[in-house]
Amino acid sequence: MAKSSNRLRSKARPVRSPIISKLIRAATPKGMSTILLGKMALKIAIASAISLIIAQGLQWEYPFYAVIAAIIVMSSTHGSTLKLGIQRLIGTTIGAIAGAIFAIALGSNSLSLALCVFVTIFFASYWKFNEAAKLAGYIAAIVILSHSQSPWIYAWHRYLETFLGISVALLVNNFIFPAxxxxxxxxxxxxxxxxxxxxxxxxxxxxxxxxxxxxxxxxxxxxxxxxxxxxxxxxxxxxxxxxxxxxxxxxxxxxxxxxxxxxxxxxxxxxxxxxxxxxxxxxxxxxxxxxxxxxxxxxxxxxxxxxxxxxxxxxxxxxxxxxxxxxxxxxxxxxxxxxxxxxxxxxxxxxxxxxxxxxxxxxxxxxxxxxxxxx
Missing domain, CATH: 1.20.58 (Methane Monooxygenase Hydroxylase; Chain G, domain 1)
Known part of the structure; x- marks a missing residue:
């Protein structure tokens, strides 16, 4: 029975041509990822550098937010990058506005922070902006804890920096190794x-x-x-x-x-x-x-x-x-x-x-x- 089982097992393996064998090796995570990850890493590096140069040229106080946006939203295709970018822009907008409102109304304290984070995450999720929900809470917390003195100015700057990073990521994705x-x-x-x-x-x-x-x-x-x-x-x-x-x-x-x-x-x-x-x-x-x-x-x-x-x-x-x-x-x-x-x-x-x-x-x-x- 053991010999029969081994014979059946050997028969069940198809004879693969050299072309198919090469494809199999190339399509496995180890074989396929090297070139693809290299291209993606290069695109992210270029987008982050361009975002930093533009933000510094405009003399923005926190240029790293533009860099962060460019890095996070970069994806394999234009459509997926745009989708992630929109979600991040929505999350930034909701968090910045909510944080400014709560900072003005309740000040910078634990109660204001808890209420604002709850409201932003709940409504972002309720409105089906699931990928933006946690980001909204994160931005709101930063506004309340670190920028309660000028929340609207800070909120506006975060929006501009995020928009810049997303725009650069989309342009780079379109012109460098477009997929x-x-x-x-x-x-x-x-x-x-x-x-x-x-x-x-x-x-x-x-x-x-x-x-x-x-x-x-x-x-x-x-x-x-x-x-x-x-x-x-x-x-x-x-x-x-x-x-x-x-x-x-x-x-x-x-x-x-x-x-x-x-x-x-x-x-x-x-x-x-x-x-x-x-x-x-x-x-x-x-x-x-x-x-x-x-x-x-x-x-x-x-x-x-x-x-x-x-x-x-x-x-x-x-x-x-x-x-x-x-x-x-x-x-x-x-x-x-x-x-x-x-x-x-x-x-x-x-x-x-x-x-x-x-x-x-x-x-x-x-x-x-x-x-x-x-x-």
Missing amino acids: RAGTELRRYLSQTLIYLEEFYRLVVDCAFTGNYDRPRIDVLKLNIINSLVAERDLWQEVRKGQTNEPIEKRMNEAWEFLIRRIWEHILTMEHTVLARQQDTFWQIFSPQITQLAIETQNAMLALATAVQSRQSHLALPDMEVAIANATKELNRLKEIQQADYSMDELLRFFTFFYTIEEVGRKLQRMAAILNQTNS
Whole structure:
């Protein structure tokens, strides 16, 4: 049985071409982050230096506030930088105004501070400015504790300095290593598919060997969730036209649904595998499932390559063959007497198989959509 398990495990690993292997290494956090983080660090450094030079040239008393704003709001795309900038400007405005009002009305003391911080954070959150809420409380506290003698002047200066830092960050982001939402979206989609392929491979391996690498799978799940969250924001930017791609070349929004459904399908497979006990019916069907799993993994990696490189054409003929062969064998097995197997065991197996098939179908659909987008 051990030899059989090792053989199945080795078969379940797809043969990867040098191009795909390079992509995998480049898309991992260690491989991908070096250049991207270098570009981001350089943009932040340039924006902070420009903000400081302008603020000092204008002889502002606290130029570091402009520097802080430029550093904090800088993000990977123009749209995300603008979103963070607006939130910071709102937080600064709410905190500065509220702090000035409470400093004049109640003075500089603990009661005034507590009431003002409560009001600013509560209303900023209530008005859905969640990312600005704590900043508003922070600015309000500074106004009350350090600038109660001239709160309105201080509030106005904070607004100007923050506005300067945000403006510089937006300009730098637009002209130095500009990264548009469409390009970033493709990069994240590619990365998500690579994470999904590894998660899928570990689940299939567990189905036939019983080995469940929980620490690695937990890390993968977190990476996938983070990628999906980033993709959600990037999809919104693309819908708003914050991308350098023409409409006919943009990623089809159906991909957003399909990639999330594949994630849910693999979670279902994982749950089914972990729920099984000493099921033996699976072994009868193992060659067909193994082949289908190999083609599914290859398809995920091929799609990861194609979506980032804007490959003009991607076909998955082996996927259709694997699905057809597995379905044919499954229909043959239905004619076999299954009385020796419990209903729970059969339900677990068929849930696992049909979920694998659904993953394959969705990958085929993604390839078809990608071909239409890039053609």
